[in-house]
Amino acid sequence: xxxxxxxxxxxxxxxxxxxxxxxxxxxxxxxxxxxxxxxxxxxxxxxxxxxxxxxxxxxxxxxxxxxxxxxxxxxxxxxxxxxxxxxxxxxxxxxxxxxxxxxxxxxxxxxxxxxxxxxxxxxxxxxxxxxxxxxxxxxxxxxxxxxxxxxxxxx
Numbered sequence: 698x699x700x701x702x703x704x705x706x707x708x709x710x711x712x713x714x715x716x717x718x719x720x721x722x723x724x725x726x727x728x729x730x731x732x733x734x735x736x737x738x739x740x741x742x743x744x745x746x747x748x749x750x751x752x753x754x755x756x757x758x759x760x761x762x763x764x765x766x767x768x769x770x771x772x773x774x775x776x777x778x779x780x781x782x783x784x785x786x787x788x789x790x791x792x793x794x795x796x797x798x799x800x801x802x803x804x805x806x807x808x809x810x811x812x813x814x815x816x817x818x819x820x821x822x823x824x825x826x827x828x829x830x831x832x833x834x835x836x837x838x839x840x841x842x843x844x845x846x847x848x849x850x851x852x
Contacts, residue, residue: 701732703798704727704733704801705801706721706734712785718741719788725799726752728799729775729791729817740752764816766814766815766816767813771795771814776792777790778808778814778815781808783809784804784806
């Protein structure tokens, strides 16, 4: 199965007015999950103080925990990364192995370096859950086997 196309942000931050906030986080989340931007809520719809609780609730409702990490950890999986953009504002992108995979901003300029990253971990690896992908429902079965240690590993 082909991966859905990455999603670009539709609202850009305007530093001149400082009133309009961009939707780079929502676009990066949609890109990570392979869903439409319209299927990701505006995380600040209930106020800026509800941004991160809404962000975490969105993933939790889909069977994931978003785990924030600081430092130079750069796993070989897709993950969200935030840092300062060349425009001087906080920005969210997709990375893998420390390399930019997708910047939802039209400039595609990325970030100066990740200040932190978010990894997704299944809340219950053995559970089945539905992920909405571009108009169809795809059932993903996460098996505990993929998280099991190598048979050669001695605990």
